[in-house]
Amino acid sequence: MKRDNFYITTPIYYPSGSPHMGHAYSSIVADVFARFKRNDNCKVFFLTGTDEHGLKIQKAAEKANLEPLIFCDKISKVFENLTKKLNLSNDDFIRTTEKRHHNSVNDLWNKLINSGDIYLSKYKGWYSVSDEAYYNDDEINEKNGKKFSTFSGSPVEWVEEESFFFKLSSWQDKLLKFYEENDKFILPLSRKNEVVNFVKKGLKDLSVSRTSFTWGIKVPNNQKHVIYVWLDALTNYLSALNYPDVSNSLFKDFWPASVHVIGKDILRFHAIYWPAFLLAAKIKPPNRVFGHGWILSGDEKMSKSRGNILNPIEIIDNYGIDELRYYLMKEVSHGSDGNISLKSLENCINSDLANNYGNLCQRIFSFIKNNCNNTVKKNHIVSEADKKLVNETETLTKDLRENMDNQNLNSYLKSVINISFLTNKYINDEEPWKLKKSDAQKMNNILHLSLVQIAKISILLNPIIPEATSKVLNALNLEKNERNISFVDGKEIFSDEIKIKELNILFKKIT
Ligand code: MSP
Numbered sequence: 088m089k090r091d092n093f094y095i096t097t098p099i100y101y102p103s104g105s106p107h108m109g110h111a112y113s114s115i116v117a118d119v120f121a122r123f124k125r126n127d128n129c130k131v132f133f134l135t136g137t138d139e140h141g142l143k144i145q146k147a148a149e150k151a152n153l154e155p156l157i158f159c160d161k162i163s164k165v166f167e168n169l170t171k172k173l174n175l176s177n178d179d180f181i182r183t184t185e186k187r188h189h190n191s192v193n194d195l196w197n198k199l200i201n202s203g204d205i206y207l208s209k210y211k212g213w214y215s216v217s218d219e220a221y222y223n224d225d226e227i228n229e230k231n232g233k234k235f236s237t238f239s240g241s242p243v244e245w246v247e248e249e250s251f252f253f254k255l256s257s258w259q260d261k262l263l264k265f266y267e268e269n270d271k272f273i274l275p276l277s278r279k280n281e282v283v284n285f286v287k288k289g290l291k292d293l294s295v296s297r298t299s300f301t302w303g304i305k306v307p308n309n310q311k312h313v314i315y316v317w318l319d320a321l322t323n324y325l326s327a328l329n330y331p332d333v334s335n336s337l338f339k340d341f342w343p344a345s346v347h348v349i350g351k352d353i354l355r356f357h358a359i360y361w362p363a364f365l366l367a368a369k370i371k372p373p374n375r376v377f378g379h380g381w382i383l384s385g386d387e388k389m390s391k392s393r394g395n396i397l398n399p400i401e402i403i404d405n406y407g408i409d410e411l412r413y414y415l416m417k418e419v420s421h422g423s424d425g426n427i428s429l430k431s432l433e434n435c436i437n438s439d440l441a442n443n444y445g446n447l448c449q450r451i452f453s454f455i456k457n458n459c460n461n462t463v464k465k466n467h468i469v470s471e472a473d474k475k476l477v478n479e480t481e482t483l484t485k486d487l488r489e490n491m492d493n494q495n496l497n498s499y500l501k502s503v504i505n506i507s508f509l510t511n512k513y514i515n516d517e518e519p520w521k522l523k524k525s526d527a528q529k530m531n532n533i534l535h536l537s538l539v540q541i542a543k544i545s546i547l548l549n550p551i552i553p554e555a556t557s558k559v560l561n562a563l564n565l566e567k568n569e570r571n572i573s574f575v576d577g578k579e580i581f582s583d584e585i586k587i588k589e590l591n592i593l594f595k596k597i598t
Contacts, residue, residue: 137167266283410440448590
């Protein structure tokens, strides 16, 4: 059965320094949903990329003594390479310095001018270059004579300059109505409440151009101004679908976006500014903004300025990409912040991957190789223990689609790993190795069911650990088109006879 189209995005990253675990996390989260939807017969478009304009990047380029574009070419490449290292299945990688993006931003700007939502005035207030964000007086505190944003802790500077403004204030009621009518536009719900309360307090018009630096997209017909980097950056989600050509098949198939995956620190831009720009331009807002929590290291947000970074590349080189992907998805509770450390990474690899799923596959595959000439054949006698395992598995798989549709990855993973645990227990209790001489048929039935369970678990874990599960599914001789999750609708995965290939060790235990 063909299911809905699904368009998912990561934030586009500032190429101002090396990628870190926070970036890896946002990207892997989005990749897991993209892969799940593909495995569930949806047509998927998955986008990531780099956000290359604005003062933050201009300053970083100056520091590196490079022209901004040359600087961006260099670091954007590092982010693009990271997509491969993280095993992302993205369909496109967008850079905001590309022509296709400029066309799209110009068009959106003109639409906002034509709708009367943009006017020229003067900005006077606080600005954080590090966040590329404006802050109100009541969002500023002072430490040792220096001013900071209370929201992000980033330093702010006073700015006074001519600026174009977007009439955000006039969108307050319409936004509140929009949140009410689209009750899952912002997930998790706690984040939605934060946004609604912020909007209810009143919105000020938003400065959407700057005149004190040049690195950005020029305002059409006013070359003195560059477009505010967030208006520029958010538009990437349209540019990749060939906007403003709204009749092309990419745009028709995939807009509005299904989910923008972002970190909670950039919720305001995605959940307030972005739908307001789009509503003003008469373009449908995305269906969902999912704001994940932060990765913490020793209880602080992991970030370059705090110097507490665990380097994703080093971890992948030392432990493996599936290991990192699994750990981040399991350990960081999706909506809230999560502490990570090498110790808990190692514990997680040993307990869930090596001892549970890895051991389940290894013991069954090697037993079948050594005792059954790589083939098992079942008859139709079903024992009580078989029935129990099948029923328990059915119960645990019932809500999996819904969990994924609500970005509830933690519950999803918990259920799947529980199926693996129950299957290991079934094998321990049934002891097929004792039946070889006395009841070979029953032994075959047990092994057949174990392989079905391994196939189901591998299909369900595939979005999270694609490398290891592909090895298992290959060894089960399952074709790519058979590796989809339609078995949750009752479709049989195997016929009565299953032939397997050799399976090498999946996860090494860390001692
Ligand atoms: N360029 C903007 C996004 C524009 S999207 C139209 C930006 N870039 S960023 O490189 O600073 O951050 C990108 C993402 O990484 C954000 O979603 C942010 O939340 C995430 N992370 C950065 N540090 C993080 C952690 N320590 N933990 C989890 N994610 C965090 O913002």
